[in-house]
Amino acid sequence: MRKQMKLISAAISTALLLGACAAPNKQANENTTNAETTAANSDSTSDVKTMVYGTTSYGVGMSDAGLNPHADYSGWSCVRYGVGETLFKLNENIELVPWLAESYKFLDDNTLEVIIKDGINFSSGRKLDAAAAKECFEDLIAVHDRAPADMKIKEIKADGRTLTFISTEPNPALINFLAEPYSAIIDMQVGVDETKNVSGTGPYKAISVSDTEIKLESRDDYWEGPVAKKNITVKSITDGDTLTMGLQSGELDATYGLPYASYPLFENDNYTINSSATSRAFFMQLNFENELLKDKNIRSAIAMAVDKEGFVNVLLGGHGKVANGPFPMKDGETPNYSFSPEKSKELLNAAGWSDSDGDGYVDKDGKNFELNFLTYPGRSELPILAQSVQSNLKDIGIKLNINSTENYLEVVKDSSAWDILASAMVTNPTGNKAYFFETTSLTESSKNRGHYSNSELDELAKTLSTTFDSEKRDETAQKMSDILVDDYGFIFVSHLQMSLVSKNNIKGLVPMPSDYYEFSKDLVIE
């Protein structure tokens, strides 16, 4: 018995010892986090208030862990959380405006000259000039995966505040890529530390960075003016329900990425919901390998049967914006076609499809009209869209078989396995509208899964790639969008409305359509 007691004691001691392995980190985390949670309401030791911000968009899984803009998508975190800034930024209309840049001009098709504003310092204290920016861009080009191909930079010259980019070929979109978060300018003399922290020019500097949490403090010497003194803790939270309960319980002061179903809980005086329609579009691509879908009447019948308003207003609870094309509709813009199941039925009848056996589905030559719908659950809106479209198409007699799978990239390779692919994409990430067409809808586009092809669209894309004038670029992009919509090869359903939900003592936490900017100098904790 004594032996057994010894054995049990030994086992418990070992277990406790192993458990204690967590202790050193644990203690540190515990102390800081408890301190912050208390501070979120009021800090008893000083006047500095702390905001705890929960987000589903930060972490290793999102490829944006850390603040190093030259790695993966971490530039998003660097810019979103107000640490880094870019030469240009995208305004509320997703148009480029100078930010760290004072002015710019294309000296010729291959040369862009940018004058940097005076009086800007990094959080390290170093002054931002063209030489500092050059160091940063040279590192970006050397180590980043996407930037070299996007920017096509041959050489960078620095002289005082004048930064000159010389590209390998005419690249009108270069200026757009200077607004991409990977172009955030950081002090390369300080570099990137082992926690992936950097020194930028933004209103906040990070005091600690990990894969799950960033702690920020406001800067006293921000170039755009005074920043209300505060601390911010960004916490990565992957579960939507946890995020919801965290805000309800007061552990969080503000959130990004709440599930749609949670919004009604916060539609009251205790919380503020700030929303903005983004260029993230939910859309369907039709598979042109399917003979039926080569018929434009059939495609238009499907497009007109989709109740976009119902999807946005009922199923998404109004947290979206009906789409007409790849880019959010401007004020006063009218859709190219409207929801009309009657017209859809007429078009199907004209194509020889009718419900001859009374089973509720239209048929032809003894076969029902059946389509396979492919999507993925990674974006919660997509499976909802699938069910909505299934119901819409049933109303006009088309049977839709839904396959919502994480493995859709494998399924999509087999053209016979799907007819409609629903996906989500940020269509205008840098104000360069050519990006969407080049990636999804030209004959050779890598994401043109349905093998859509339109020679006029391909030609316009070539024109766009060499057009520098921004008005002409917009015009051409609009023409391309109209072609795509009127061809019914792509059906654009809605645009994501991004909402930041906070306690009502948080002011100035306003989302932007580009999804790049979250914490500005105007963020205030009352």
Added chain:
Amino acid sequence: MCKYIFKRLLSLVPILIGISFISFALIYFTGGDAVAVRYEAIGGMLSPELINQKREELGLNRPFIIQYLSWLSSIIKGDMGVSYVSGKPVFGYIIGKLPNTLLLSISSLITTILISLPLGILSAIKRNSIFDNIIKAMSFIGNSLPNFFVALVLSYVFALQMKLLPVISQGTSFKSLILPTLTLSLAMSAKYIRQIRALIISELSKPYVSGARARGIKENTIIFFNVLRLTSLTLITLMALSFGSLLGGSAIVESIFMWDGIGKLAIESIKLRDYPVILAYVLWMAFIYVFINLLADISYYFLDPRLRIEGGKYAN
């Protein structure tokens, strides 16, 4: 004894090779493209050339068997590779999450024992009483409830309504440990109570118990020093399996409470097709199951004198 332990540890080698091969094959043939999945998941876009270049860098363009043998030879050299997603060495990555999982596993197991042992014994002793029926009903309900539901209910009650505990774990503080521990323990306790009850009832009907009672030995002495001791062998086997499972992490509970453990890591890695981490996780699970069961077997030797008297089984 030492020979036996050595033999058991040696048997790990073919098990680990077999499991790793099957896992590798499953991932390879059904997993999809690790590079494309990763960038699609975050809505990013890479050109086909860049995707191909990244696949080349990661060695994903090589034939299956070459990839597997290359991975295996690295493992033999003690190198588990680098995570495709975080870029960190896999070994350090998993080891970094281990203390949290270990802490949650131990606390859950201890809580389970503290709940289920007394209730199971009482339920068996007071068989068919109201108390027994209530316990049976509760354990039936506990068995039926999925973990995520229990987690949400506990969070609602203790965090939202009573404001006693945090929803979001604050490191590995004691307060943060309570809800995930309770979530895991309630489901396990429901299972254990029924097992303990059945074991004790079965033992109580054996002749040695009648003999002891006839000799006037107190009921409590019989229960705690005879019955419980003999049922402990089965209980240890069950607990070893549960502990092995807990050490694999509880993905749902860890995700809901933002407990930064191995289960959460495994789910995120599977989503992003982070093959080196998934394979390391599979190896970890296989190792831990074999190892924990080995420890359970060794404990039998000490707990059951018959095995020592028979002498040979382990000594050989």
